[in-house]
Amino acid sequence: MWVERWHHLVERLKQQEAYVHPIELRPVATEQELQQVEERLGIQIPNGFRQLLQNCSKQVSIYWSLPDEAILPIELLDTPYGEFGWSLNDLDFPYFGGDDESDEQQYLQCFTAGNGDALLLKLDDETFWYWSHEEDEFDLLAVSFHSYVENMTALGCIGVDCGQHRQFCSVNGLDVELASSQIWLTWLEQFLSSNLQQAQSSLESLLHYVSMHGAKKTSVQEAFLHFDGVQVFQVLQHKVEQALSLSDQKAWSEVLVRVCPSEAENWVRELWQVQSDMPDSLRDYVTAHCLPVDEGQSYILQDIKKDRIDAYTALHRLRHFHHPNIIEWMKCYVTFPIDGWDSLLAESQPSAETLYEWLNGSEVERLTSIRAICQMIQRGITPTTMIDEEKWRPLLAYWVEHEVLRKNKQLFSQALNCLENWIIKYYMLQRGE
Structure with a gap:
């Protein structure tokens, strides 16, 4: 048996x-x-x-x-x-x-x-x-x-x-x-026996289902629309604040930002205005997902400048923002090792001009940019503006020849080989194909 x-x-x-x-x-x-x-x-x-x-x-x-x-x-x-x-x-x-x-x-x-x-x-x-x-x-x-x-x-x-x-x-x-x-x-x-359809019978049973499965799926998020948004937020706020472990706080925060971000706006602002027991990592997370980008970034950037934190902590605190205006901030902090910086650049909607500027920048900017470019190619992300192939191709070819480390040569070679397909994909997206 x-x-x-x-x-x-x-x-x-x-x-x-x-x-x-x-x-x-x-x-x-x-x-x-x-x-x-x-x-x-x-x-x-x-x-x-x-x-x-x-x-x-x-x-x-x-x-x-x-x-x-x-x-x-x-x-x-x-x-x-x-x-x-x-x-x-x-x-x-x-x-x-x-x-x-x-x-x-x-x-x-x-x-x-x-x-x-x-x-x-x-x-x-x-x-x-x-x-x-x-x-x-x-x-x-x-x-x-x-x-x-x-x-x-x-x-x-x-x-x-x-x-x-x-x-x-x-x-x-x-x-x-x-x-x-x-x-x-x-x-x-x-x-093992949980079922979303049955869980929608009450807010309590839906929350119990979500405690096991999270709220990533659109079907789960839509299930919350059957209940009063303010009530949903109040229950989730309580669960975040009363959770007995950081991992549980994080899990409930992830549910909250997916199902009631607009209802949570004022609560998130209050977290910055009064003394709060919430860890910085969670406050940053809900800020990035519940407030307008400019407002959320301003809270965190002010806090970063006030504490004069190191580059790694700065990256950790702003990694949830995927917006072009985060790229200028990055230039002040980006440093080796560049793990994490490359992903943030790739996900922050960079223009072709920005990526090219970084390729022509310092060593850490160049390597962050080429790693971000390779990530974007692999994940199907295109720059927000058109690539100037006449400028890009000789620059990539130069670094294929002059990079010292083989792994870096391979990154520039990969980008060079994929450049034409990347340009075609940009045109197709612009035409809605």
């Missing part, structure tokens, strides 16, 4: 647009395959695990993660995600980092977590353990491998690292009857 339950879980997660990696499920192990591994190890595989390899699968791999927008119950210390499995071919003795191998010979490692920690089967009593390589600590997960698989399956094939399993463990290992386990399972079932 495990295999059927795994496929059922993964299919339901997929329907709710969680990220799901296809289940890897290999055939059962043959006696010959088991004996080959046993000969390599010099021991017999413990009987319970051996039977599972023969009757279920010799290799299982399950990975999934919830949507980024999902807001989990505050009682959960870590957001669950899926990372579960084992492999006959990967069976080996663990390495604990010391010179004494006697401890290592007591266990078989059957799975390695993404963080490098190990899942271990103890040879003398077939109990199942987790070993944290950073803490050098052992956690009992189950009295047998069979019990481990059953409890993990019941918990949704959650991740194996310590942040995941410890919140669902008692002294005897994974325990689905723990209060935290029941809270998680209740939430998971609600998530």
Whole structure:
């Protein structure tokens, strides 16, 4: 029944647009395959695990993660995600980092977590353990491998690292009857069975749906139009202000700016006029999405000048504005490393003249511009004005020849090769094709 339950879980997660990696499920192990591994190890595989390899699968791999927008119950210390499995071919003795191998010979490692920690089967009593390589600590997960698989399956094939399993463990290992386990399972079932059409029956149920799925989809945003906009804003404002974690505050802020930005304008202005507990990052975010561009930028730019912040912080605070007038501000702050600056330039509706000016500017401006240009080409973004090919082509060709680093040469070469198609795309957009 495990295999059927795994496929059922993964299919339901997929329907709710969680990220799901296809289940890897290999055939059962043959006696010959088991004996080959046993000969390599010099021991017999413990009987319970051996039977599972023969009757279920010799290799299982399950990975999934919830949507980024999902807001989990505050009682959960870590957001669950899926990372579960084992492999006959990967069976080996663990390495604990010391010179004494006697401890290592007591266990078989059957799975390695993404963080490098190990899942271990103890040879003398077939109990199942987790070993944290950073803490050098052992956690009992189950009295047998069979019990481990059953409890993990019941918990949704959650991740194996310590942040995941410890919140669902008692002294005897994974325990689905723990209060935290029941809270998680209740939430998971609600998530797996959630339905937008049914959620529209009331504002409360719609907000509950949004807490799991966010409000990126147009259909979700339209669902809020059935309710009073002021009431929606007041409820969301309360959720933002009362959220107990920064991640929850951010999640509710993202909903607010998508469904009621105009109703939130005065509230956002007040955040700048009175002492507020809201972190700068969130205040900047709602400012960029709820206020007119010029007004929102003026609030943040005044704050930046007042505090004399560094370039990285300035980028972080203004990254939500995608408007041409942000480009002049950028020239005062842009610096190496240019990660983030290139994306902001690409997304700020640059004209062809602006991009060309940056290509002719300082080294940091030139490299920011060419990276932005390549991003724009890849993403189908065109400049707001027509490119002068007679000026662009020799400049790009010059830097293909004179850039020192190969990766930078490749950027200019890519832009040069794509220049004609980019110009054609500009004309087509202007003609509405």
